[in-house]
Amino acid sequence: MPPMKCLVILAGGKSTRMGQDKVFLGIGEESFLERIFRNAVFVFDKIFISTDSEKHKEQIEKLSCGGDPRMQIILDKFHDCGPMGGLLSVMAETEMEKFAVVPVDVPLAEMKVLDAMYDMMPADRQAMFLKTSGGIEPLIGIYARESETVFREAIERGDYKIRRVLTDTSVVSLEDLHMTEYDKCFKNINSKEDYIELYD
Secondary structure, eight states, X not given: OOOOOEEEEEOOOOOTTTSSOGGGOEETTEEHHHHHHHHHTTTOSEEEEEESOHHHHHHHHTSTTTTOTXXXXXXXXXXXXXXXXXXXXXXXXOOOSEEEEEETXXXXXXXXXXXXXXXXXXXXXXXXXXXXXXXXXXXXXXEETTHHHHHXXXXXXXXXXXXXXXXXXXXXXXXXXXXGGGGGGGOOOOSHHHHHHTTO
């Protein structure tokens, strides 16, 4: 039996540029989070939602995916530490050896890409990041259990930049994966202008 695969959806951002919570922004008849979850369950056995407050957790539980047994919502124990704090909170609550990661503001994320990266993640690396036409995306990739210790030490000294603290990483491009047709699927929706373009 193949090992379980897990995905972490980072859903605890403040959404300051958007002006409203991106977790619940609509895309068609779904929220961003529901869209990612619906696509993820065809690839991943367990899906962790990293969020920042009990109120946020309660709101997520009311979504259509909220009662799915494959979902586990984990509250961020390391406040104001950015995505690193969210990732570390998930790692502290689980025993998984590898974690695929995607932020909630990439609602069209193609899970075939993350699945391929999950399988090809080098055993001697702390993380593998995806490179798109927009550059290297440290919040879209695969993280190994070994990065947990590095994150703890970094947070203790107040350094929250993932690419700065992880030294043993690799990068894979959509060209390397022969999946360039999915480039637009990994666009971050950070502003109202980005949101409008999502429907163009």
